[in-house]
Amino acid sequence: MLSSELVIFVSLFYVGLLYTIAWWGDKRARDGHSWVRNPTVYTLSIAVYCTSWTFYGAVGTAARNGLEYLTIYLGPTVIFLGWWFLLRKMLRISKAHRITSIADFISSRYGKSTQLSVLVTLIAVVGTTPYIALQLKAIATSYTVLTVWDHGMVDTAQHSLSIFSDSGFWAALGLALFGILFGTRFIDADEHHEGMVAAIAFESLVKMFALLAVGIFVCFVMYDGIGDLFAQSAANPDTAQLLLLREDSAPRWLTLMMLSMAAILCLPRQFQVIIVENVDERHLATASWAFPLYLLLMNLFVLPIALAGLGALPAWADPDFFVISVPLFENQSMLALLAYVGGLSASTSMVIVATIALSTMVCNDLIVPALLRIKPLRLTERDDLTGLLIFIRRASIVVVVFLGFAYYRSAGATDALAEIGLISFAATAQFIPIMIGGLYWKGGTKTGAQVGLVVGFALWGYTLLLPSLADSGWMDPALIQNGAFGHPWLRPENLLGLTGFAPLTHALIWSISLNTAFYVLISLFTQPSALERIQATLFVDAFSRKGQDTVIWRSSASIDDLYELVERFLGRERAFHSFREFGWEKDTSWRGKGEADADMIAFTERLLAGSIGAASARVMVSSVAKGEMVSLEEVLEILEETSHVIEYSQRLEQKSHELEKAAAELRAANDRLKELDRLKDEFLTMVSHEFRTPLTSIRSFSEILVDTPNLEHDKVEHFLSIIVRESERLTRLIDDHLDLARLEAGHSDWRAVDVDPRTVLDESVEAVKGLFDSRAVQLTTEFSRQSVLLHVDRDRLTQVFINLLSNAAKFADPDHPSVTVRGEAMDGGYLVSITDNGRGVAQTELETIFDKFSRSGKYADDQPKPSGSGLGLAIARHVVEHCQGKIWAESPPGQGATFRVFIPGQIMEAIDAVRPGGFRTDSFGT
Amino acid sequence: MLVALFLWIPPLVGMFSLDGMVFGLPILFVYFFAGWGILIIFCALLTRALRNAAQSEGR
Numbered sequence: 011m012l013s014s015e016l017v018i019f020v021s022l023f024y025v026g027l028l029y030t031i032a033w034w035g036d037k038r039a040r041d042g043h044s045w046v047r048n049p050t051v052y053t054l055s056i057a058v059y060c061t062s063w064t065f066y067g068a069v070g071t072a073a074r075n076g077l078e079y080l081t082i083y084l085g086p087t088v089i090f091l092g093w094w095f096l097l098r099k100m101l102r103i104s105k106a107h108r109i110t111s112i113a114d115f116i117s118s119r120y121g122k123s124t125q126l127s128v129l130v131t132l133i134a135v136v137g138t139t140p141y142i143a144l145q146l147k148a149i150a151t152s153y154t155v156l157t158v159w160d161h162g163m164v165d166t167a168q169h170s171l172s173i174f175s176d177s178g179f180w181a182a183l184g185l186a187l188f189g190i191l192f193g194t195r196f197i198d199a200d201e202h203h204e205g206m207v208a209a210i211a212f213e214s215l216v217k218m219f220a221l222l223a224v225g226i227f228v229c230f231v232m233y234d235g236i237g238d239l240f241a242q243s244a245a246n247p248d249t250a251q252l253l254l255l256r257e258d259s260a261p262r263w264l265t266l267m268m269l270s271m272a273a274i275l276c277l278p279r280q281f282q283v284i285i286v287e288n289v290d291e292r293h294l295a296t297a298s299w300a301f302p303l304y305l306l307l308m309n310l311f312v313l314p315i316a317l318a319g320l321g322a323l324p325a326w327a328d329p330d331f332f333v334i335s336v337p338l339f340e341n342q343s344m345l346a347l348l349a350y351v352g353g354l355s356a357s358t359s360m361v362i363v364a365t366i367a368l369s370t371m372v373c374n375d376l377i378v379p380a381l382l383r384i385k386p387l388r389l390t391e392r393d394d395l396t397g398l399l400i401f402i403r404r405a406s407i408v409v410v411v412f413l414g415f416a417y418y419r420s421a422g423a424t425d426a427l428a429e430i431g432l433i434s435f436a437a438t439a440q441f442i443p444i445m446i447g448g449l450y451w452k453g454g455t456k457t458g459a460q461v462g463l464v465v466g467f468a469l470w471g472y473t474l475l476l477p478s479l480a481d482s483g484w485m486d487p488a489l490i491q492n493g494a495f496g497h498p499w500l501r502p503e504n505l506l507g508l509t510g511f512a513p514l515t516h517a518l519i520w521s522i523s524l525n526t527a528f529y530v531l532i533s534l535f536t537q538p539s540a541l542e543r544i545q546a547t548l549f550v551d552a553f554s555r556k557g558q559d560t561v562i563w564r565s566s567a568s569i570d571d572l573y574e575l576v577e578r579f580l581g582r583e584r585a586f587h588s589f590r591e592f593g594w595e596k597d598t599s600w601r602g603k604g605e606a607d608a609d610m611i612a613f614t615e616r617l618l619a620g621s622i623g624a625a626s627a628r629v630m631v632s633s634v635a636k637g638e639m640v641s642l643e644e645v646l647e648i649l650e651e652t653s654h655v656i657e658y659s660q661r662l663e664q665k666s667h668e669l670e671k672a673a674a675e676l677r678a679a680n681d682r683l684k685e686l687d688r689l690k691d692e693f694l695t696m697v698s699h700e701f702r703t704p705l706t707s708i709r710s711f712s713e714i715l716v717d718t719p720n721l722e723h724d725k726v727e728h729f730l731s732i733i734v735r736e737s738e739r740l741t742r743l744i745d746d747h748l749d750l751a752r753l754e755a756g757h758s759d760w761r762a763v764d765v766d767p768r769t770v771l772d773e774s775v776e777a778v779k780g781l782f783d784s785r786a787v788q789l790t791t792e793f794s795r796q797s798v799l800l801h802v803d804r805d806r807l808t809q810v811f812i813n814l815l816s817n818a819a820k821f822a823d824p825d826h827p828s829v830t831v832r833g834e835a836m837d838g839g840y841l842v843s844i845t846d847n848g849r850g851v852a853q854t855e856l857e858t859i860f861d862k863f864s865r866s867g868k869y870a871d872d873q874p875k876p877s878g879s880g881l882g883l884a885i886a887r888h889v890v891e892h893c894q895g896k897i898w899a900e901s902p903p904g905q906g907a908t909f910r911v912f913i914p915g916q917i918m919e920a921i922d923a924v925r926p927g928g929f930r931t932d933s934f935g936t
Numbered sequence: 937m938l939v940a941l942f943l944w945i946p947p948l949v950g951m952f953s954l955d956g957m958v959f960g961l962p963i964l965f966v967y968f969f970a971g972w973g974i975l976i977i978f979c980a981l982l983t984r985a986l987r988n989a990a991q992s993e994g995r
Contacts, residue, residue, distance in 0.1 A: 084972075091975060091979050253964060254962075292987070295983045302972070306969065306973065306976065310969065
């Protein structure tokens with residue numbers, strides 16, 4: 011037993027130490043070298059989860075129910091091991107939206123709904139109150155145990171004391187003060203409390219150290235090691251059953267696991283330290299294994315201490331305080347004092363974080379929205395609101411702490427620590443359906459969330475809180491035993507006749523299942539608003555989305571208006587820094603009368619959301635951008651319309667492009683048709699002209715023969731020969747025509763063979779020899795020694811050469827006709843040149859002589875020669891082009907005409923070794 | 937995470953609720969704390985692997 015002066019002194023000294031650490035942490039953070047921002051401190055701050063419930067209550071639970079106490083820590087372990095799936099997503103979302111509390115988180119998800127955030131805040135406050143009461147009770151009782159320690163201690167508990175001699179009162183006062191000092195020093199845009207986090211982390215170390223010290227003492231000083239302890243306990247039938255699971259414990263085990271999993275996500279203080287105070291996502295990765303490790307260490311000696319207490323201490327000793335009473339019993343008062351300090355750490359850390367988290371919620375989600383709605387206050391027009399905000403937060407801290415104190419004074423004194431804690435857990439577990447649903451299901455709507463939450467909370471109150479209050483004598487226990495209105499189906503602990511479950515399991519089955527059912531069903535049957543849809547997408551697709559917020563404001567406020575607004579809530583300095591940074595980052599002006607763009611308005615809203623919550627921030631910004639703010643539906647409608655118009659015009663454009671193209675094609679086709687029509691007319695004219703000439707002579711000579719029967723025999727013969735010649739010409743003309751038509755249509759037969767062009771030339775020359783002789787044309791041939799191998803239709807090629815040769819013979823100089831034929835093997839083909847010494851071709855005709863019937867203009871002032879069909883060159887061109895070759899005419903003035911034919915082919919070695927040197931030259935002629 | 941969940945809820949827990957000792961400790965006690973420790977080590981290794989993967993990606 012220790013003197014109360016010493017205990018009070020140690021307590022005050024310890025709290026003073028905490029203040030110093032918190033103050034120092036804040037100072038370091040402000041100077042910019044925060045050591046709070048590292049994964050170890052982050053992990054230790056999460057350990058605020060281990061409150062005095064863990065420190066004292068776990069031992070109590072272990073002494074009553076054995077290993078069941080582990081469930082409360084295995085649940086969070088499971089969640090942290092699976093951080094990748096859930097916590098990481100919550101963290102990412104919260105950072106993107108500057109979430110400041112769980113109420114903010116939930117209301118943000120469901121369209122920044124004020125009603126929902128109010129509801130969540132109320133539930134959180136009501137749910138946390140028993141929990142705070144639990145801590146106060148733990149502080150007060152542990153103080154009593156430490157100073158009074160005897161049989162009568164149980165009776166001298168709180169009830170007999172006046173408020174001012176109750177250590178719980180002073181604890182509440184001190185904790186409220188701490189919260190005020192370090193939780194609300196300033197209104198921050200991101201709600202980081204470095205000092206508080208530092209103090210919490212320190213406390214986590216202290217409580218772990220204290221519990222380990224007591225555990226080691228129990229195992230290795232009181233007993234000969236942990237094995238000895240278990241061996242002795244197993245020998246005692248009372249304690250032996252603690253080492254096993256109870257047969258009927260399965261439902262409760264499951265319930266507790268689920269509860270603790272929900273708690274680590276939903277408890278406002280856990281949300282505060284895990285999500286809000288997090289500065290770096292990587293810290294979470296470290297905490298994912300470090301925090302379970304911390305829990306393991308905290309729980310390692312819980313069962314041994316409980317067993318030792320049961321074995322050694324008198325039966326009246328409260329198992330909840332074995333951690334202190336066991337060392338006391340062994341006369342280790344210093345160790346007991348250390349344990350007391352550890353318990354104090356556990357309690358104070360919880361109360362501090364919980365009250366700060368709750369005060370943020372109460373201020374942002376309860377009071378400010380309410381004040382903003384009271385028009386006569388003209389809050390939106392006041393200059394500086396930072397003072398007001400801080401005052402509201404401080405007041406809410408005091409209110410929350412003393413709510414807990416009131417519960418502790420009235421109701422909580424009788425229950426075991428763990429049972430009080432579980433009531434709290436069950437209340438906050440009501441957030442789970444709408445939170446998980448909100449994170450992974452876009453279909454959840456605001457109405458669904460509200461109804462589900464109300465139903466779940468109401469059932470929690472009826473089935474769990476009510477019996478707890480009745481137990482402490484606040485209400486008529488008849489209600490619990492007989493049910494409301496005396497109806498057995500309405501008994502709070504056996505609703506609708508559901509029996510066979512412990513009250514906690516029973517309450518959870520009802521509240522959570524109906525909560526979920528209402529949430530899902532009503533969500534399915536209600537339409538979410540546009541903002542809800544947007545927020546739902548932002549939350550559910552948090553990882554796949556690149557862009558920040560959807561811009562939903564039409565600019566209507568001046569930059570200065572926004573600036574002043576932020577200044578009022580965040581203070582001069584912070585507003586200045588935030589806006590300047592924004593201006594630099596976006597490279598826009600950030601002061602002045604100019605119109606603020608949508609980006610800046612969204613930025614202002616986010617900034618304000620950090621200090622007064624998303625719902626209130628929306629109201630505030632709309633008060634500045636008043637009158638010209640467009641509703642979301644409108645924006646979406648405009649967007650939809652615009653996209654329709656764009657799509658429509660794009661389609662139109664495409665159509666007109668297609669039309670244009672079609673028109674151009676039609677025009678081209680029309681031009682071509684016209685050209686063809688013209689060509690056809692021309693052709694017909696020429697053909698009829700060509701045909702008429704021989705026909706005319708045939709007809710006239712025939713008529714002469716008919717009309718003059720006694721014509722001289724010579725003349726008759728002469729006329730007949732003319733008729734025969736003209737008929738032959740007509741036949742040739744028609745043959746050529748048919749040939750050309752076949753060539754043009756591509757119907758002609760091609761029998762391509764490998765030939766040496768020189769042999770073809772020789773043959774051709776041989777064929778026209780008669781003609782050349784008859785006209786006394788001197789023919790010179792020059793073939794190169796090398797030749798190429800052509801793959802062509804031999805007869806066709808012969809036809810081409812004969813045609814060119816006979817043309818040359820016909821058009822050579824009439825007095826001294828001479829024609830030269832040259833054949834040269836060239837790189838990649840064979841070139842044949844046929845030159846006459848006639849008058850040449852007019853320069854303008856060089857191209858057109860290859861057209862049909864162009865013969866008439868071949869020599870400028872020549873009369874048409876009736877001997878040709880006028881199709882020879884046209885046929886030649888067709889044949890040569892079919893062989894991938896080329897035919898063209900050259901005519902230097904005064905040097906006759908040269909027709910050249912080039913046909914591609916493979917070069918081959920000289921085959922004519924008999925005639926070496928240069929060209930082989932043959933001469934024909936007279 | 938799922939492994940942990942299945943390990944620690946009934947009925948699997950019940951299977952280890954046996955009389956007897958391992959290393960002088962009750963079986964159930966050892967089952968919980970050994971499993972807990974192994975999962976923590978596993979998670980630490982996994983986290984490190986993830987971080988290394990993220991770093992090499994960033995390069």
